Amino acid sequence: MSMKLAVVTGAARGIGLATAKLFLEEGWQVAMIDRDGPALGAACEGLEGVLPILCDVSRPDQVAAMVEEIMSGPGRIDALVNNAGVADFGPIAETDLARWRRVMETNLDGVFLTSQACLEALKSSNGAIVNIGSISGHRASTLRVAYGTSKAAVMHLTQQQAAELGEFGIRANCVCPGPVRTKLAMAVHTQDIIDAYHDAIPLNRYGSEREIAEVITFLCSDRASYVTGQIVSVDGGFESTGIGLPALRS
Template sequence: MPKVAIITGASSGIGAATAAVFSQQGYQVVLAGRNEERLKSAADNLDGAITWAGDLTNSQACNNLVEFTMSQFSRLDVLINCAGVIHRHTAEDTSDEQWANTMAVNLDAPFFLSRAAIRHMKKAGGTILNIASDWGLQGGELAAAYCASKGGLVLMTKAMALDHARDKIRINAICPGDVDTPMLKAESAQRGIDYEVAMTQNNADSPTGRITLPEEVAALCLYLASDSAAQITGTAIPIDGGNTA
């Protein structure tokens, strides 16, 4: 029986790339996010993929997504929390609404969905992967709320991994640097910087001479979900071209 993976933020960027890679490897994939039309477009060329649209900052919606998956496939092997948001401001310039939105999407949703998934994974084991950020490991300018949320996600990952290691549930965080995604393009627009100019600078700033591709993050997700990574849990793994080094 094929393994089953839920992937959030799956309509674009890292989430869409990860859904494609897992589908190619024979997983039944549930693409989850807010925009049903974009999710269906991302799922069109993936064998056996289905979609679920809803607001995952709501705990009941997270419960519903997991129950929907179980009703369709009777199992859940992998959860990948990819959805994220960034507001490029100092703390002084961050509004209450922007702070709340950042925490809701980047921290609350992974917590609610992981909690719901664990209730089923305790029966047969499983893997949870949280897409954090290298700014969850170190600070970054004009990103106070984002850094706080991703730092919280890293430590939540470690705490949950310890709690559920004996349940055969492995939980890890992946910490990308800049990745060539629509989110990075939107971030450049927030800062009033032309995307091509930003890309040139980001590539130049990386020790490897370029930023990361979504498919490279997806490949790391696939490895961490595999049996080859059976002893890897509670980690926060940078994939940033050496920036955190």
């Protein structure tokens, strides 16, 4: 029997790259999908068992070509991790339709298109879908009108997938990261914001990319064979502590 294969979108950096590496450690093949060619090439350097594919998940033609390449090569898809996302933050008044669509076409349309394109392969493998939401889909915050709304929609889309695809043996779950200590976050979060997050999170720290990846790979594995339709927050308890973070409103 050939090795299982996971498709990970947005795999060139951050949570996507951490997830791809963890799948490899666990003996899977990984199709690493990203629209940033140079970053994808750098991310794949030195990794064995990966199939890098340049693809913008918001483009139906590119998504179809990506799945065709996988099926004509490894010939199977056992898990799909819809991780590709755009983090664009700004006030409601400054979010024009073009900006709104840029966020939605990757964060929401991309999840829909990629899941749909992988459907037949996932039926054959009784596979799993894990969509990456966000704590911003659970709780409103300033500057996140497009981003937060897109992630809330992904959470509901996940439950639609679970309800409809269960009869084919396909499981669908959503992982909602809280604040994660990525290079990008550390570059844009002021010390006030970092301190406020630490105060608001019961575990008093940011999460790591690896900690998010551990939950994603678990949900894709046979160990989670009776888990579907779930929204799992991986946030150090942040969701449990109430609404609002004053430092983010200043």
